[in-house]
Amino acid sequence: YRPDLVQAYRYIGESYKQLYKPGVESALNKELERKALEALNKALEIEPNNKDIIYSLGDMYDKLRKFPEAEKLYLRILELDPQNMDNFYVVAEFYSRYAGEIPDAAKKAETMYLRRIEADPENPMGYAYAANYYEHLPVSEQNLEGAIENFDKANMFWEKRIALDPENPQAWLAKGVNRWSRAYRFQVVPEAERLAIARDALQAIEKARDLDPNYPEPYSWLSVLYQSVLAKLEPDKAARYTAEGQKNIEKFQELRKRAAEKKKLEEELKGVK
Numbered sequence: 638y639r640p641d642l643v644q645a646y647r648y649i650g651e652s653y654k655q656l657y658k659p660g661v662e663s664a665l666n667k668e669l670e671r672k673a674l675e676a677l678n679k680a681l682e683i684e685p686n687n688k689d690i691i692y693s694l695g696d697m698y699d700k701l702r703k704f705p706e707a708e709k710l711y712l713r714i715l716e717l718d719p720q721n722m723d724n725f726y727v728v729a730e731f732y733s734r735y736a737g738e739i740p741d742a743a744k745k746a747e748t749m750y751l752r753r754i755e756a757d758p759e760n761p762m763g764y765a766y767a768a769n770y771y772e773h774l775p776v777s778e779q780n781l782e783g784a785i786e787n788f789d790k791a792n793m794f795w796e797k798r799i800a801l802d803p804e805n806p807q808a809w810l811a812k813g814v815n816r817w818s819r820a821y822r823f824q825v826v827p828e829a830e831r832l833a834i835a836r837d838a839l840q841a842i843e844k845a846r847d848l849d850p851n852y853p854e855p856y857s858w859l860s861v862l863y864q865s866v867l868a869k870l871e872p873d874k875a876a877r878y879t880a881e882g883q884k885n886i887e888k889f890q891e892l893r894k895r896a897a898e899k900k901k902l903e904e905e906l907k908g909v910k
Contacts, residue, residue, distance in 0.1 A: 640684075642683060643680050643683050643684045644680075646676045646677070646679045647680045649676040650672075650674075650677035650693065650694075651673075651677075651693060653669050653670075653672040653676065654673040654677070654693070654700075657670055657673055657697075657700065659700045659701070677693055686717060688714055692727070695710030695713075695731075698710065699731060704735055704739050704742075707731065708731070714727065714728070722753055722756060722757060725749050725750070725752055725756070726749075726753065726766055729749035729753070729766070731746075732745040732746035732749065733746040733770055736775060747770070750763075750767040753766065761805070761808070762798075764794045765794070765795075765808070767794045768791040768794035768811065768815070770791075771787040771788065771794070772787070772791045772815060784823070785826070788815060789819070795808065795812040796812065805848075806848040806849040806852050806855070807845070809842070809844040809848065810845035810852075810854060810858065812841040813839070813841035813842035813845060813858060813862075814838075814842075814858055816834050816835070816837045816838035816841060817835070817838040817865075819834050819838075820834040820870075821866050828870055831866070831870060832870045832871070835866045835870060839867070842855050842858050842862065843855075851892060852892075853889050853893050856889035859881070860882040860886040862882075863878040863881045863882035868882070
């Protein structure tokens with residue numbers, strides 16, 4: 638066993654991997670691919686349970702879109718270190734990159750997010766990761782019904798996160814943005830349903846604003862909600878909604894400017910010290 642040799646192969650493999658450009662079909666890029674795989678596989682051959690090498694080699698196969706090889710290595714990480722909850726996210730995100738391309742990849746990603754929640758059900762971030770996953774699944778005209786269902790699943794997970802951390806403005810904002818997106822993106826849905834969802838979005842974003850009046854982002858999203866959805870669904874109130882939208886974007890800009898000035902002052906004071 639030669640630890641120095643393992644590190645040498647790993648360093649060489651990482652160096653070639655950094656130079657490799659996914660999707661580029663040049664002779665040079667093919668050579669970089671070959672050398673990166675050769676070095677990382679040699680490192681793994683010497684030290685087969687080294688999680689860093691396994692992850693790096695899995696990442697390289699992922700860059701090459703070689704799903705079976707990458708999957709085998711990512712699952713090996715889970716097998717070697719099942720107590721590390723972050724590994725569930727690594728594997729889930731790997732599967733999510735192949736959703737719509739590899740059969741069952743989306744289902745496998747979902748399973749990983751749910752296993753992470755089961756392992757630590759009192760952790761709000763588990764629900765946030767799951768919600769984010771459902772919101773970013775592919776959307777097409779052929780699967781609109783499924784896409785709408787995914788946004789509603791995401792909303793359910795945002796609500797579970799809120800239940801665990803009800804004073805968190807980011808959680809309320811995330812729910813509000815989810816509901817805005819549901820009302821705005823899926824215009825085949827009946828207007829009455831879209832309006833009810835938009836009002837749910839308004840309530841959630843206003844809650845985020847009220848929890849932290851100096852948090853800029855809720856004002857920006859209120860502006861978007863008023864002008865892109867509510868004004869369109871209730872044209873008789875469009876003038877009022879447009880005015881509300883403008884007022885909120887001005888408040889957003891004011892808070893962002895104030896935050897930038899505060900940061901600049903803090904940096905200047907650090908310089909004085």
